[in-house]
Amino acid sequence: MLLAFLGMSAITGALGVWGTIEIREVGQLGIETYDRPLMAINYARAANTMFEQMGNPMLDGKVSAPDADDPEESFFEDLDVAEARASSPEAAAEVRHVRTLAQAWLSQKNTSGDRNGGDALRLSNELRAGFDRLIEKMAADGFANRQQTTAVTGRANRTSGALTIAAILVSLVLAFFLSRRIVRPLSSAAAVADRIASGELDAAIPPGGTDEAGALLGSMTVMQQRISQMVAKEKTQRRFAEGRLVEALESSTEAMMLLDREGIILVCNSRVEELLGHAGHGVKDGDRFVDTVAGGDAARAARLCVPGELQLADGRWLKISREETVDGNAFLIWSDITLQKNYERKLEATAYEDPLTGVNNRNYFLQLLDGLPTTAPHAVVVVNIDRFRRVNNAYGSRIADRVLIEIAHFLRTLVGPDENCARIGADEFAMLLDATDPARAARLTDRLAAAFPMVLSIEERTITIDVSVGFATSEPEGSAAQDLLTSARAAHEQAKRAGGGRIKFFDATLREESRSRLLIESDLPDAIRNRDIQLHYQPLIDLKSGRLSGFEALARWMHPQLGQIPPGRFIPIAEESRAILDLGKYVLDAAANQAKNWVSNRTLDQRFTVAVNLSPRQIADPTNAREILHYLDRDPAAAHLLKLEVTEGVLLDDPAGMVQLLRDFKGRGVELSLDDFGTGFSSLSYLHRFPFDVLKIDRSFVIEIVDNPDALRLVQTIIELGQDLGLELVAEGVETAEQAKILQSLGCDIGQGYYFSRPVNLETATLLFDERRDWTSYDQPDLKRVAAS
Helix, strand or coil, rough: HHHHHHHHHHHHHHHHHHHHHHHHHHHHHHHHHHHHHHHHHHHHHHHHCCCHHHHHCCCCCCCCCCCCCHHHHHHHHHHHHHHHCCHHHHHHHHHHHHHHHHHHHHHHHHHCCCCCCHHHHHHHHHHHHHHHHHHHHHHHHHHHHHHEEEEEEEEHHHHHHHHHHHHHHHHHHHHHHHHHHHHHHHHHHHHHHHHHHHCCCCCCCCCCCHHHHHHHHHHHHHHHHHHHHHHHHHHHHHHHHHHHHHHHHCCCCCCCEEEEECCEEEEEEEEHHHHCCCCCCCCCCCEECCCCCCCCCCCHHHHHHHCCEEEECCCCCEEEEEEECCCEEEEEEECCCHHHHHHHHHHHHHHHHHHCCCEEEEEHHHHHHHHCCCCCCCCEEEEEEECHHHHHHHHCCHHHHHHHHHHHHHHCCCCCCCCCEEEEEECCEEEEEEEECHHHHHHHHHHHHHCCEEEEEEEEEEECCCECCCCCCCCHHHCHHHHHHHHHHHHHHHHHHHCCCCCEECCCHHHHHHHHHHHHHHHHHHHHHHCCCCEHHHHHHHHCCEEEEEEEEEEEEECCEEEEEEHHHHHHHHHCCCCCHHHHHHHHHHHHHHHHHHHCCCCCCCEEEEEECCCCHHHHHHHHHHHHHEEEEEEEEHCCCEEEEHHHHHHHHCCCHHHHHHHHHCCCCCCEEEECCCCCCCHHHHHHCCCCCCCCCHHHCCCCCCCCCCHHHHHHHHHHHHCCCCEEEEEECCCHHHHHHHHHHHCCCCCCCCCCCCEECCCCCCCHHHHCCCCCCCCCHHHHHHHHC
């Protein structure tokens, strides 16, 4: 077979070499035929034309070659090229003969000057005849070359046809030989390979010879033997693996099964029967899954084969896993996750239960609200323990926790089985009620009113607890449950602002108040940043000298939509956010700068100060407190003109920390004033510990000193206490001349109130310096005018 291929290659190579030689010879003949004769003829004719022009008396001296200055030089150059291109020696000899005649003619013409003389005319005729013979000779040479090319081409065509026929015959012989020696054995081998591939490993392979086909058939025989050995080994290993699989399945605590596509159990472990077996039926290999496991229930069988989690009728939980095999079978695993599910339920209960009180927590309550239908009538009640922080500070967290537990237990007795009670804040609870019965709210309100104030006895301590309650009922047209909680909280906040210990219902008025409150809360930061909040100043009058001793700086806000907003409206809103910190910085800076401006432009009493209120949050925030200290450090002159007022409630949260902070303030040169004295719980016990300079008597006591002897005695006691401690006494809320006279007689130092003047703007306050009025001349008409302004 190799020789056959080599023979075919040799014939193909010989044909290629011969064809290359013939093509080269034909090409050379083409050059000899077309290139040389044609070029020689063209240049000979060009020389002849030039000769005729030089012999014409009409053109003598007027003809010049386009590329030469001398016609004679161009004439001989054309003859040189014609000689170089001549195809035969005879043609070249004719060119040389023409050149000789041309030279003789030119010599005769240039010597005699008569180109029409006898010798010149004879030479001219001979030269023309020479040109004619030259052109004829060159044309004959071209014809001879064409004849030779035609002969060579015909011979090549005949030879090529003979060789091609010979190559075809040899190819047919070789193809017949190959079909006998290769194709037939390979066809037989292919048939045997198909039988082996279909599983007939004992199919007979025809014997082969010593050539390549025989070697291929021999290799197939070896391959057949090795495949048979591998199959036998695989069967042995499979039987061993199946045995190991059965052992592994049996050792597993999970139910496992291999199920074919027809629903027949191929293999399973005994755990399947324990976990899934239908009553009265065993489960074994070869059974139908739907009959043995599902008891003939096709729907149950389908559920048992779907991956995921499934709860059985007896309450157990299964986790189902399924993997498809390459042959279309399904490997199923069932795991008993009942214990895990029980644990998850316990965790879920823990996640939604307040660990201290045992009622639900905020997360559960909010989810419960989200799941309520908007059309069903419901009510939300928010219960907040009044002054719980003080209970915590006074008795400790353990007693405070017991208070929360007692309150939670009581509130849980107020809700029905379809209602809920949850702790939604540190000291805040919420109840979700079914409001289908219109009288439900009234009954709950009566029980809350009867129970509070609640007296608790905890660890031999008697503690009185009161609550602020907000009540909101869903609207008939339906509203979002979260809005219901917001409304209840708004009502409870109103109850708290009213002093606590109250029950408030959310109504249209409160809804409008909530909207305006939201507007105030959203606009407040911009108002502070844009200085839309202005400072007004209320005079502080020295009751002994009758002179103006200072001012209290008070914030006033003219809102573009709500109009004039009183401080009692926007200050508590600012207190609930960080806006109070920015507002406090602004008021402190503006008041200090104005105080310095007043002092620098006029001569004032050395005791002149401007009082600025510090909110509890300003003092309780460590960062803000440090910023106030840094501000006082940067401007000592302003510090000596400021009087910082704090309420006694802030002192109770961290007494030790407040003592140090107030000492730091006083160390910067400011005066410290205790505001609203007498309204708190522990003022007398704390008063001697704090470095105050001024004691402000609350207006609630001052307004009654004329008609209430008890109030008069209380104010007198406060004044005497302040004098004993070396404090300056300031009475707030002085509204009549009689009140001012009584306070003056009791030894009160400073009076402040509408009797003297309302808070006035900066321009009016500045004018008061120049009046130099005796503010204690109580019958002055202009005093009443200023007070009403």
